[in-house]
Amino acid sequence: MKTTSGTIIFSLCVVTFVIGVHQTMTYGIAYSYFIFMISVGLLFLYRYRKSKHKEQEEQAKSAPKRKKKN
Numbered sequence: 001m002k003t004t005s006g007t008i009i010f011s012l013c014v015v016t017f018v019i020g021v022h023q024t025m026t027y028g029i030a031y032s033y034f035i036f037m038i039s040v041g042l043l044f045l046y047r048y049r050k051s052k053h054k055e056q057e058e059q060a061k062s063a064p065k066r067k068k069k070n
Contacts, residue, residue: 006049013042 016039023032 003053006046006053009042009046009049013039013046016042 016035020032020035020039023035
């Protein structure tokens with residue numbers, strides 16, 4: 001999936017994970033747990049959108065081509 005929205009979602013996933021690691025080292029896991037959950041949620045969203053995009057491409061390739069009637 002090479003769309004702008006996919007790139008943004010994956011980038012936000014990585015950024016929130018890095019922020020979560022920093023917060024864990026600074027304050028502890030209890031204060032950064034929600035940041036990790038946001039990161040995991042964004043990763044699930046990215047994977048879901050990627051699989052849907054792949055399914056749509058496969059359906060478009062496997063769809064029979066219609067013949068034009070004269």
